[in-house]
Amino acid sequence: xxxxxxxxxxxxxxxxxxxxxxxxxxxxxxxxxxxxxxxxxxxxxxxxxxxxxxxxxxxxxxxxxxxxxxxxxxxxxxxxxxxxxxxxxxxxxxxxxxxxxxxxxxxxxxxxxxxxxxxxxxxxxxxxxxxxxxxxxxxxxxxxxxxxxxxxxxxxxxxxxxxxxxxxxxxxxxxxxxxxxxxxxxxxxxxxxxxxxxxx
Numbered sequence: 001x002x003x004x005x006x007x008x009x010x011x012x013x014x015x016x017x018x019x020x021x022x023x024x025x026x027x028x029x030x031x032x033x034x035x036x037x038x039x040x041x042x043x044x045x046x047x048x049x050x051x052x053x054x055x056x057x058x059x060x061x062x063x064x065x066x067x068x069x070x071x072x073x074x075x076x077x078x079x080x081x082x083x084x085x086x087x088x089x090x091x092x093x094x095x096x097x098x099x100x101x102x103x104x105x106x107x108x109x110x111x112x113x114x115x116x117x118x119x120x121x122x123x124x125x126x127x128x129x130x131x132x133x134x135x136x137x138x139x140x141x142x143x144x145x146x147x148x149x150x151x152x153x154x155x156x157x158x159x160x161x162x163x164x165x166x167x168x169x170x171x172x173x174x175x176x177x178x179x180x181x182x183x184x185x186x187x188x189x190x191x192x193x194x195x196x197x198x199x200x
Contacts (some may be wrong), residue, residue, distance in 0.1 A: 006044075008036050009061055016044070017065045017070040086123040093120050137170055 011034055015027045024041035031039040044063075045056040058064060098115035099105035105113065149156040 002038060004036065004039070008039070009057065010034075012039075012044075012057060013061065013063055013066050016058070017067050020063065021058075021067050021072075082123070082127050086127045088159070089116060089119045089123050093118050141166065 008031070012027065012031060015030050019026055024044060027044070028039065028041040043056060046059055047054045047056065047124065077111050093116040096105070096109055096116055099109055100113050145156050145159055148159060
């Protein structure tokens with residue numbers, strides 16, 4: 001069995017993360033380009049059973065854990081980039097707004113201000129969708145109640161009746177005072193005997 005250096009193992013780990021734990025053919029090609037001509041993608045997989053079992057690099061060197069950390073870091077970077085973009089757009093919009101408010105803005109600067117207002121709104125929407133926040137929680141809550149209403153009306157009814165408590169918990173967690181739980185609660189069937197549904 002051929003032994004490989006730590007450099008080869010770590011290079012392969014980076015390639016495994018780069019390709020999202022897939023495309024072993026590409027990983028093999030890049031290992032060859034990097035100078036490990038005899039390396040084969042079979043090295044990644046576990047082989048054999050019992051006493052003859054041989055651990056592949058994925059298991060032996062914890063490639064899956066590395067991939068998970070890599071993916072989480074990538075998501076955080078995307079979120080940070082979105083945050084940075086939003087802050088930059090907002091800063092320009094605020095600068096232009098001061099000019100508009102002062103009455104010193106040119107016609108072109110007024111148009112720029114209008115465009116940056118639109119950009120800020122879109123950037124904020126994109127940022128909100130990528131974050132855990134009150135709005136996404138409320139949206140998820142409404143979907144859950146609606147879907148649960150189709151599966152188990154009694155359970156959905158119970159969830160809606162807990163709306164006030166969930167509102168208080170969400171308000172405390174997200175530090176906001178406004179929620180849309182009332183929209184879901186208002187749809188609760190008042191008759192009590194009819195199947196519960198939020199599709200109306």
